[in-house]
Amino acid sequence: MKLTNNSQNNFSSVQIDGLSHWFGNGLTRKQVLYSVSMTINPGEVVLLTGPSGCGKTTLLTLIGALRRVQKGELSVLGLQLNGSRRTARQILRKNIGMIFQGHNLLRCLTAEQNVQMGADLLKGLSYRKRREHSRNWLIEVGLEDQMDKLPHDLSGGQKQRVAIARALSANPKLLLADEPTSALDSVTGREIVSLLKRLATEQNCSVLMVTHDPRILDVADRLLKMEDGRILPIVE
Amino acid sequence: MKFSFLHSRRIPLAWLLLTRQPLRLLVAIAGICFAGILMFMQLGFRDGLFDASVTVHRLFDADLVLVSPRSMSSISMSGFPRRRLVQVMAHKDVIGTTPVNWNFLLWRNPQTLSTRAILALGFEPGSPLLTDPKFSEKAQKLKNSGRVLFDDLSREEFGPVPDWFLEGRTVETEVAGKRVRVAGLVSLGPSFGADGNMITSRETFLRLLPSTPPGSIEIGLIRLNAQADHQKVLRSLSASLPNDVKVLTKEEFIDFEKNYWRTSTSIGFIFTLGAAMGFVVGCVIVYQILYSDVSDHLAEYATLMAMGYRLQTLFGVVAREGIFLAVMGYVPAYLSGQALYALVRSSTKLPVSMDPQRACIVFFLILFMCMASASVAMRRLIDADPADIF
Ligand SMILES: Nc1ncnc2c1ncn2[C@@H]1O[C@H](COP(=O)(O)OP(=O)(O)O)[C@@H](O)[C@H]1O
Ligand SMILES: [Mg+2]
Numbered sequence: 001m002k003l004t005n006n007s008q009n010n011f012s013s014v015q016i017d018g019l020s021h022w023f024g025n026g027l028t029r030k031q032v033l034y035s036v037s038m039t040i041n042p043g044e045v046v047l048l049t050g051p052s053g054c055g056k057t058t059l060l061t062l063i064g065a066l067r068r069v070q071k072g073e074l075s076v077l078g079l080q081l082n083g084s085r086r087t088a089r090q091i092l093r094k095n096i097g098m099i100f101q102g103h104n105l106l107r108c109l110t111a112e113q114n115v116q117m118g119a120d121l122l123k124g125l126s127y128r129k130r131r132e133h134s135r136n137w138l139i140e141v142g143l144e145d146q147m148d149k150l151p152h153d154l155s156g157g158q159k160q161r162v163a164i165a166r167a168l169s170a171n172p173k174l175l176l177a178d179e180p181t182s183a184l185d186s187v188t189g190r191e192i193v194s195l196l197k198r199l200a201t202e203q204n205c206s207v208l209m210v211t212h213d214p215r216i217l218d219v220a221d222r223l224l225k226m227e228d229g230r231i232l233p234i235v236e
Numbered sequence: 237m238k239f240s241f242l243h244s245r246r247i248p249l250a251w252l253l254l255t256r257q258p259l260r261l262l263v264a265i266a267g268i269c270f271a272g273i274l275m276f277m278q279l280g281f282r283d284g285l286f287d288a289s290v291t292v293h294r295l296f297d298a299d300l301v302l303v304s305p306r307s308m309s310s311i312s313m314s315g316f317p318r319r320r321l322v323q324v325m326a327h328k329d330v331i332g333t334t335p336v337n338w339n340f341l342l343w344r345n346p347q348t349l350s351t352r353a354i355l356a357l358g359f360e361p362g363s364p365l366l367t368d369p370k371f372s373e374k375a376q377k378l379k380n381s382g383r384v385l386f387d388d389l390s391r392e393e394f395g396p397v398p399d400w401f402l403e404g405r406t407v408e409t410e411v412a413g414k415r416v417r418v419a420g421l422v423s424l425g426p427s428f429g430a431d432g433n434m435i436t437s438r439e440t441f442l443r444l445l446p447s448t449p450p451g452s453i454e455i456g457l458i459r460l461n462a463q464a465d466h467q468k469v470l471r472s473l474s475a476s477l478p479n480d481v482k483v484l485t486k487e488e489f490i491d492f493e494k495n496y497w498r499t500s501t502s503i504g505f506i507f508t509l510g511a512a513m514g515f516v517v518g519c520v521i522v523y524q525i526l527y528s529d530v531s532d533h534l535a536e537y538a539t540l541m542a543m544g545y546r547l548q549t550l551f552g553v554v555a556r557e558g559i560f561l562a563v564m565g566y567v568p569a570y571l572s573g574q575a576l577y578a579l580v581r582s583s584t585k586l587p588v589s590m591d592p593q594r595a596c597i598v599f600f601l602i603l604f605m606c607m608a609s610a611s612v613a614m615r616r617l618i619d620a621d622p623a624d625i626f
Contacts, residue, residue: 066542066623087546094544104539104625106249108256113247120246121544127245150256170543 011078013174013206014040014063019072021058032058034229035072045197045207047217050226056210057178063208064096064176065089077173094121097167099177103159105151111162112138112147118169137165140199157188164196168203175200177209186215193219250556253529264525268565268602269572271518275511275598276573282507284588286494291425292433293490297367299466301489302456305482309496311429313338315452320481324473329464334363337441338454345395346409352393355430358441374420378437383419390432412444428497518605522561526613530554534620542622551614558610562603570595
């Protein structure tokens with residue numbers, strides 16, 4: 001795909017220009033994003049904060065190719081998403097790791113199998129290789145003893161670690177995380193975010209993380225503030 | 237081959253989705269199994285009843301059979317001139333013929349003295365009638381007038397004839413108001429039309445039923461030499477014989493009888509309807525199970541789509557769940573079907589057995605049932621919106 005070519009050179013991971021978004025239609029039509037513009041460079045860790053309901057999640061789902069772009073320019077890993085085809089977006093999603101507020105693990109799979117659902121997206125690796133790969137990621141997130149447990153038997157922090165391992169096991173070039181620490185206590189939250197940052201940087205994977213949590217702001221290379229659907233000008 | 241398998245092997249998600257909820261899986265299997273058993277039983281009864289209509293037909297030692305074109309079924313056989321069999325003998329491939337009289341006569345139960353219609357066959361004791369090699373020896377006893385061979389599989393209403401005979405008693409009773417003596421036992425089996433059977437010589441037969449025109453028979457058995465092409469002989473005989481007889485192969489003779497019961501009665505319809513009910517019940521159960529399975533896991537399916545899995549891949553997961561359910565439901569249905577067939581055989585004397593063709597049909601019906609339900613349940617997947625899970 002084009003994606004791999006673009007990621008080798010110095011294209012930005014995410015390039016947004018004048019992105020607007022509306023929900024609903026007719027009288028209930030409501031604008032949630034007002035001409036948002038921003039850039040994320042390869043390997044950069046960007047935090048996005050702002051009050052609840054200001055449109056952070058909406059922006060994240062647009063970047064994650066989960067919604068159709070309505071107005072504006074949005075290119076992710078070199079792919080222009082405005083007017084893109086469904087299959088192109090689906091293929092792009094393989095290169096984007098996503099970590100959700102809830103962990104969203106598959107309840108019927110063990111920790112290891114959950115991670116392997118991510119690794120299974122890798123082309124050209126044998127089953128054994130992918131399995132090994134998943135195990136390595138679980139070891140990386142410190143869960144070597146919990147591999148055969150179902151999500152049900154894991155603590156919140158452990159589940160979020162599995163989710164991180166799953167997201168990273170598909171070798172993504174961009175990681176999107178929406179309030180990954182909101183369900184965790186502050187110590188665990190801090191741990192998880194540091195882990196996320198360390199592993200992503202090792203992979204040279206850019207990160208865009210939405211958070212409310214003021215205690216983790218220091219992990220960012222850059223901090224973006226959002227209010228009422230607009231990105232506020234950066235104040236250093 | 238192995239190489240590509242290793243590359244395409246994935247986590248068996250469909251299997252895990254099913255087996256991690258053992259209770260629901262058990263309900264699904266029980267439901268499919270129930271539907272399968274229902275189909276096995278209904279189709280088995282239907283085929284068994286049709287097979288039962290030709291128990292005697294199958295036993296005849298014949299390659300071709302002559303019947304009157306006016307004969308509709310075993311319960312309404314018409315006569316034709318016996319001369320036709322003599323004409324048949326002229327054909328070079330014909331090595332033997334047996335004229336057979338076929339009619340229903342009233343048999344008096346020697347114990348209760350009540351009467352009941354029995355199928356009586358009359359033939360020349362010297363010529364072959366049944367394929368059973370031990371039969372010709374028994375047939376010798378019919379050379380004495382007034383002797384009959386009684387079918388020991390006949391229904392009990394004809395009296396305890398086999399028991400008495402085996403005890404060594406002389407069993408005498410009346411057939412069509414004339415005295416006969418049981419000279420031996422044969423095993424033919426009751427059929428739709430006939431609750432019991434007896435075999436006698438033509439001479440005795442004509443004495444029991446004097447109204448039969450002496451030169452008239454109901455069926456003519458024709459045996460051909462081993463090398464003969466049955467179809468070719470059949471064509472040449474049909475061409476040379478007048479149209480007061482019809483030439484059939486033995487298979488056609490059997491089908492002719494089955495066809496009568498299939499088309500002139502509603503038996504086939506009733507049992508096919510029963511099987512269809514099983515099919516519908518199964519569809520509803522599998523659909524319910526798969527639909528609630530997809531609904532319960534909708535967020536997880538949406539997560540997989542967000543991760544970059546294709547919708548088709550997820551359709552495949554549901555389809556595979558359908559296949560697993562079909563196989564897991566079929567196996568116990570097959571085994572129970574076999575057990576129930578054995579039970580039916582022993583209690584009703586109906587020849588039902590696990591016919592491989594029926595086993596296949598039921599398997600494909602179950603598979604179709606599961607796949608149809610799965611494809612409807614898949615439509616729920618379209619509702620899985622990966623944008624909703626953030
Ligand atoms: N699917 C939707 N349909 C209609 N309105 C929505 C939908 N999702 C979010 N919104 C609205 O869009 C606004 C922004 O929501 P969101 O992006 O979730 O904010 P945040 O993540 O910053 O809290 C909110 O006012 C919310 O009510
Ligand atoms: Mg949000």
